[in-house]
Amino acid sequence: MLKKEVLDRLNEQINLEHFSANLYLSMASWASAQGLAGTAKFLKEHSNEEMEHMHKLFDYVNETGAQAVVGALKTPPNEFKDIKDVITQTYKHEKFITSKINSLVDLTLTQKDFATFNFLQWYVAEQHEEEALFSGLIDKIEIIGTDGRGLHLIDKELGTTIAVG
Ligand SMILES: [Fe+2]
Ligand SMILES: [Fe+2]
Structure with a gap:
């Protein structure tokens, strides 16, 4: 049985992951409109x-034994300066x-909810992977640059980059 405090935060996290999905979908749409097919594929x-x-x-x-709540989502941004801004x-x-x-x-630790603590370890590892992925991509963009050929290379690279988790 989940304690109310934990349940409320799990439901909030459901909403945050759902928003993340919409944010990246919106970015994919922007990339597609810019002709950045590789970037669009990666973000989708x-x-x-x-x-x-x-x-x-x-x-x-x-x-x-609780009930997950599907909440409202705010509209993600749909205008971006350039690919570096997106990443x-x-x-x-x-x-x-x-x-x-x-x-x-x-x-979960203060509430002594060890089952949820254990369940969340997957997310702890996942966040580590994602931060490493995106910070690595920023480094690459800075090295390659985003003028003409550089932008084409980055787009190609993103098209073959596997999304983690
Ligand atoms: Fe996530
Ligand atoms: Fe994520």
Whole structure:
């Protein structure tokens, strides 16, 4: 049986993962409109991963005898300066998600909810992977540059980059 404090935060996390999926989908649409097919593919795949993160939490809550709540989502941004802006924003967003996961893990410890603590370890590892992925991409963009040929190379690279988790 989930304690109310933990249940409320799990439901909030469901909403955050769902928003992440929409944010990356919106970015994929922007990339597609810019003719950046590789980037669009990468971001769309990443959006699907976030939907899986959402479903995993959703199933956990329902399996634990509580009711997962599907809440309202705010509209994600749909205008971006350039590809570097998009990847920088994903990195910033992932760091925010990591902070939310960490505070949720902290709550499970103070509430002595060890089953949820254990369940959330997957998300702790996942956030580490995602931060490493996006910060690595920013480094690459800085090295390659985004003028003409550089932009083409980055787009090609992103098209073959596998979304983690
Ligand atoms: Fe996620
Ligand atoms: Fe993520």
